[in-house]
Amino acid sequence: MRNALRRSKAPSAREESVIWNQSLPLALPGATARAEGSQPSCGSGLRMARASVDRARLLRSASMRVVDLDRDMRDVIPTGTTRDSEFLFQRMTEATLGRTRAAPGRRILDVASGIGQDAVALASEGAWVVGAEPSARMSALAQLQAAKRDGPLPSWIRAWSDALPFATGSFDATLCKGSIDHFDRPRLAISEMARVTRPDGIVVLAIANFESTACRLARAGDHVKEAWLGRQLPTGRRHYDVPHDHFTRYEIDLMREQASESIxxxxxxxxxxxxxxxxxxxxxxxxxxxxxxxxxxxxxxxARAIPALADVVVLAGRPRRSAIAST
Known part of the structure; x- marks a missing residue:
C-alpha cells in the first residue's frame, strides 16, 4: 500500500462518542468490551460515551462458545508458505482491502481482526481503523506485532461479531476476511456488519470455498483410491474437510444466500x-x-470468471436498508 506513513484523520469528539460504547459486555456475563491498544488522538476533551444498550440483544452472545478462543494459536497462524499460498493470500488481501478504499478520513472496521495485519495495513493508508476480535490471545498478538511498526495504528476492541458494540452507521467500510466460517451465527454477524456500516458504505467478505475445483478433484481422487483401488488413505483431516473450529461448510450458493440477506x-x-x-x-x-x-x-x-470453482470467494456490497431497519 502506498504512502504508509500518512497520518490518519481521527473522528471528531462527537463522532467518537457515537461510535464507541464502553459499557458493552462481551460474550460472557459480567465481562466488559473495551478499547485496547492505541487510541485515536481526538484532543484533550475527548470522552467515550457510556450509552445504555438493549440488554436482550447483548445477551445473545452470552451462552457460547464451543471453541476455546485462547487456545494455542499455532494451528491457525501459518508458519510457512509456498508460491501458490503466497499468491492466494496476496490476491485475497488485494481484493478485500482494496474495496474498503482506505484513505484519510474514512472509518473502517475489521471484524475478527485476528493478529491485526489487515487492520495495520488499512491504518497505514490514513484510515481510522478499529480491529474487533473476541480472542484475548489474538488481540495480544495483534498489539505486540503492531507495536513494532511506525506510523498510525488501529484501535483494538474485544467483541463478538454478532453483537458489535457500535452505533448504526458508524463506519464507511466493514471487512471480514477469512473468518465467517468460524462464526456460530454467521447470518447475525453479517447483519451486524451491515448495521454498523453507513447506507452508502460497503461490507466486504472473503470466504473459503469447500466446493472449489481443488476440493472436488481431491475428494474424487481419494474416492477412487479408496473405493476402486482399495488403498487406505492417510489419517487426519484432508484439505477439503471442514476444520474442527469451523461452524459452516461454505460453497457459492450458501455464501450468496447468507450475504444477500443483509447486503x-x-x-x-x-x-x-x-x-x-x-x-x-x-x-x-x-x-x-x-x-x-x-x-x-x-x-x-x-476463478474470477467462475467464482463457484475458486478457492476463495469475495463478496461485497452496500448494506440493505431493510436489514438495517430490522436490527
Missing part, C-alpha cells in the same frame, strides 16, 4: 484456483518463476 451484493469475485490440490504446490515450485506466475494468474482469471 446488496455488487461483487462476487473468485480468487485463485487449485490451491490444496495434492502435488500442486510442488509442481508450482518446480516451474520457472515467470511460468509459475503466468499459470497462477491464468487460473486466477478463470
Amino acid at each position: 446488496e451484493l455488487e461483487v462476487v469475485e473468485g480468487i485463485s484456483m487449485a490451491w490444496g490440490l495434492p502435488g500442486w504446490s510442488r509442481t508450482v515450485e518446480r516451474l520457472p518463476a515467470s511460468l509459475a506466475d503466468r499459470v497462477l494468474q491464468g487460473l486466477d482469471w478463470l
Whole structure:
C-alpha cells in the first residue's frame, strides 16, 4: 500500500462518542468490551460515551462458545508458505482491502481482526481503523506485532461479531476476511456488519470455498483410491474437510444466500484456483518463476470468471436498508 506513513484523520469528539460504547459486555456475563491498544488522538476533551444498550440483544452472545478462543494459536497462524499460498493470500488481501478504499478520513472496521495485519495495513493508508476480535490471545498478538511498526495504528476492541458494540452507521467500510466460517451465527454477524456500516458504505467478505475445483478433484481422487483401488488413505483431516473450529461448510450458493440477506451484493469475485490440490504446490515450485506466475494468474482469471470453482470467494456490497431497519 502506498504512502504508509500518512497520518490518519481521527473522528471528531462527537463522532467518537457515537461510535464507541464502553459499557458493552462481551460474550460472557459480567465481562466488559473495551478499547485496547492505541487510541485515536481526538484532543484533550475527548470522552467515550457510556450509552445504555438493549440488554436482550447483548445477551445473545452470552451462552457460547464451543471453541476455546485462547487456545494455542499455532494451528491457525501459518508458519510457512509456498508460491501458490503466497499468491492466494496476496490476491485475497488485494481484493478485500482494496474495496474498503482506505484513505484519510474514512472509518473502517475489521471484524475478527485476528493478529491485526489487515487492520495495520488499512491504518497505514490514513484510515481510522478499529480491529474487533473476541480472542484475548489474538488481540495480544495483534498489539505486540503492531507495536513494532511506525506510523498510525488501529484501535483494538474485544467483541463478538454478532453483537458489535457500535452505533448504526458508524463506519464507511466493514471487512471480514477469512473468518465467517468460524462464526456460530454467521447470518447475525453479517447483519451486524451491515448495521454498523453507513447506507452508502460497503461490507466486504472473503470466504473459503469447500466446493472449489481443488476440493472436488481431491475428494474424487481419494474416492477412487479408496473405493476402486482399495488403498487406505492417510489419517487426519484432508484439505477439503471442514476444520474442527469451523461452524459452516461454505460453497457459492450458501455464501450468496447468507450475504444477500443483509447486503446488496455488487461483487462476487473468485480468487485463485487449485490451491490444496495434492502435488500442486510442488509442481508450482518446480516451474520457472515467470511460468509459475503466468499459470497462477491464468487460473486466477478463470476463478474470477467462475467464482463457484475458486478457492476463495469475495463478496461485497452496500448494506440493505431493510436489514438495517430490522436490527
